[in-house]
Amino acid sequence: MTGSAGPGADLAGAVAVLANPTAGHGRRIGVLPTVRDLLATTGLPVRLLTAASADEALAACRRAAAAGAAALVTVGGDGTVQLALQALAGTGIPLGPIPAGTGNDFAAGTGLPADPIAATRVIAQALRDHRSRPVDLARVRTPTGAHRWFGAVLAAGFDAIVNERANRLRWPSGPRRYDLAILIELARLRPHRYHIGLDGDRYDVDAVLVAVGNCASYGGGMRICPAADPTDGLLDVVVVGPIGRGTLIRMKPRVYRGSHVHHPMVRTYRAREVVIDTVAAPGRRTGIIGYADGERLGPLPLTVTAVPGALRLLR
Template identity: 65%
Template structure:
């Protein structure tokens, strides 16, 4: 379990601006017309609002880090889980209050921490918390790669079939849109085979042959799939769900059950809970909060109360 000391980070300026990270492409741009109303409701708190300049994911992270350094009083992310992922790289372990406004195609983190699905309702909750100076502690997870690279995530780390499908879809140039992901699923289903994983959970080793492996700080990923249905982002623990030697037919049958979280009752699924998860397998690139993350092997460590949520 990772100890996080907010005192090691820049002081939060109570009179500083509310920094707002906007992903204009979130939700394929469908919610773009809401932006003026969302910003107006944040400005109604009486604090200055500053939209962070960011055209790329790297620029978004850099802008969030600069906002923390320059004395923002809060950070609000308008987007989906990918936008949250970029924001938490800058604010994990700091005292800076954070509010995620669900505008993406996948808004699992915002839903799992109890914010409304409607963006206007969510920003009202965040604005009320800003006025009252109210935050709630929420856990994060910290990944560390073999070379020492560190990345935070808020929701779920995928290290099995779903990560392989994402990697395939990201390499494809055709077709565009969601059909590319659907095609990647078909290609990888045809190539499906269990992989040998080495798991070390709080120091206890497990060798498993598996198709699905997820390490959850929260319950959901992929737009409402409850892969780690019992995960609680306030318990200081990580939930690990392993789907074993599924064949194609069984996996196709079980996958819809993930939306309800009932897949964990299947005899080929095992669940674990740990503070530290060491995970190794050949040829797997992981995805965290839906974003391409680190190659295996890596270590995931629970970071209790690493985020101050505006709620």
């Protein structure tokens, strides 16, 4: 049994489905009818959440959680998953992330198949078996005191700067915008002085890239924090020191394998709480904006805390 879930729809005991029609540049939203059919085999009512914007999608997820939905299933990428995390963290309502976006790093990092139909079958079987598993999430506190959850990786260096540049560009469209942002920021590449707190210990380092991982990868499979485990109650921190643009370009292929951590200019740490801040050189402003799972968080400093078992996962 399927249906749409507007504001007044009965979501109690139902499988709520949040689908992002633009995920993966719209190429994979065609899987939605099959996803709904497979979820319906669980015997639970399936309700498609309706939303015209990210804010409406977040509100719909929160309504589903407050109504006592049996589960929330996302059909999209990491951005769609992150909306669901804001509503589900700490509630005990399980999440089924179906990887149908450009970046599906949280689904991959928590062991789901890369194929969306195969992942749906795993999620449907978990629903039939009344089975869910605890996984950790990371909680970010901004200087204003606001909190936000993420599941995969927080970026606070060159990668975040590129994201911020790409979001400001009005041309070109699609992936080429990101490619242009990389070229612009490579030309401007310089290290920043970071203050990094790890469980109360402070480190002052010069670096071009800092990443904090609950899972191993970001950006659609770049294993920036290759040893990160979303069930160990800890965050992995990777710091790439003051390298030049040539070294950074040569390092990129190694990131997909996770072997960049063996480079002599890369340091790795592990902690339950991580504080990241930057210090501007005289007469300069760093202006680094943190991004988590590809979504904009806000300017540093940011405090990131591992929260063990914050989410139940259908797997």
